[in-house]
Amino acid sequence: MILEPTNDLTRSGHSQGVLAQSLWIKLCGVLLFASLFSTHSYASEIYTWVDEQGVTHFSQEPPAQKEAKKIYSEDIQPAKIGSVAPTVSAPLVKVPTELEKSALAIKKSDKAQAKTICESAKHSLNVLSSHSKLNRKSADTGKTVAMTEEQRQAAITEQKERVSLFCEN
Numbered sequence: 001m002i003l004e005p006t007n008d009l010t011r012s013g014h015s016q017g018v019l020a021q022s023l024w025i026k027l028c029g030v031l032l033f034a035s036l037f038s039t040h041s042y043a044s045e046i047y048t049w050v051d052e053q054g055v056t057h058f059s060q061e062p063p064a065q066k067e068a069k070k071i072y073s074e075d076i077q078p079a080k081i082g083s084v085a086p087t088v089s090a091p092l093v094k095v096p097t098e099l100e101k102s103a104l105a106i107k108k109s110d111k112a113q114a115k116t117i118c119e120s121a122k123h124s125l126n127v128l129s130s131h132s133k134l135n136r137k138s139a140d141t142g143k144t145v146a147m148t149e150e151q152r153q154a155a156i157t158e159q160k161e162r163v164s165l166f167c168e169n
Helices: 015-036 098-109 111-130 149-166
Strands: 045-050 056-059 069-072 135-137 144-146
Touching: 098 111, 098 149, 111 149
Parallel strands: none
Antiparallel strands: 045 056, 045 069, 135 144
C-alpha cells in the first residue's frame, strides 16, 4: 500500500473542527484585545461623606439622609507604594542628662580638673582604639583579667562621650 498526499480535508473529518477551533481562537483574541482597552466600562461612581462622629465613609451607594460627594474611580490616582511622606515634627528640645549636667558643673567650677579629665579620656580612647587585646584590673577581685571585645567597645563609647563632654572643641 502506497500512501499519497492529499489536499482533500473532508475525508479526514477534521476540516469542520479545525475551522471552528480557529474561529473560536480568533474571537477570543478580539474580545481579549477589546477588553484591555475598554477601561471606561470598569469605571464606577463612588460616594464619600463624613458622619456625625467625623468618620469618612466610601460607598458605591449614596447615603440615605446625607449629602455625599460623588467621585469617579478613574479619577482616583493610587498612592505610590512605600513612599509615605515624612511629617514635620516640632524641633526637639534636648534635655541634658545627669552626666552632661555634672560635666558642665565641673567645667564651670574647676577648669583644671576638666582639662585633666579630657586628657585622661583622650589617652584612654587612644589606647582602646590602638590595641585589641587589653587587660584591666577587676574591681571585685583586684586581679588582672582580659577585656572582651564587647567591654572594649563599651569603654570606647564611654571615653568618646567623656571627650565630647570635657574637651573644648
